[in-house]
Amino acid sequence: GQQVMQIPQYQHVQEGEDFTTYCNSSTTLSNIQWYKQRPGGHPVFLIQLVKSGEVKKQKRLTFQFGEAKKNSSLHITATQTTDVGTYFCAGPRTYNFNKFYFGSGTKLNVKP
């Protein structure tokens, strides 16, 4: 089953509000990646975090990797309707890096 959990499963926000999704793993991840899947589309790579405690920004998106490399978060400031989609975290294990696990995803809906 899934070894990487994401919360919340769904999030509905008004345009302009902030949004955060959290990703938690039961074991240490060597790195974590974030993907966005638009409705009806395929996942598209957003960013990768490798170092413990790492923080990266892409315009209104802020990504964090936990100190223990077991959790991560994606924060979107002032959401726009173009942010609509499902956000997934994913990562291989440090001891079984051949398997790339995806979180269950957070579906974001933005009301104009």
Added chain:
Amino acid sequence: DGGITQSPKYLFRKEGQNVTLSCEQNLNHDAMYWYRQDPGQGLRLIYYSQIVNDFQKGDIAEGYSVSREKKESFPLTVTSAQKNPTAFYLCASSIRPSHYNSPLHFGNGTRLTVT
């Protein structure tokens, strides 16, 4: 342009029939993967291949088979043994196996419906 091509986009089959989903990449990537996506369950790994002529089972390999005879191609066969085959199937590739920290590039997917 480089990318991953999955065909067909939609596929309909009768129960009991085997069906093969195509995945071709011209990115010169070493590793290729097959994922299954069901509503609310994210992506689950079916099979992956790090190099030609080698592939490994993922978490839900039962009822599926693959081959990797060429670097560019990684077809997935959904056999009649797969109990619940209706799903969205995504093929992906990475320049190196995932433990070298390379991102996945996905195809547009094949939506399989079995009745």
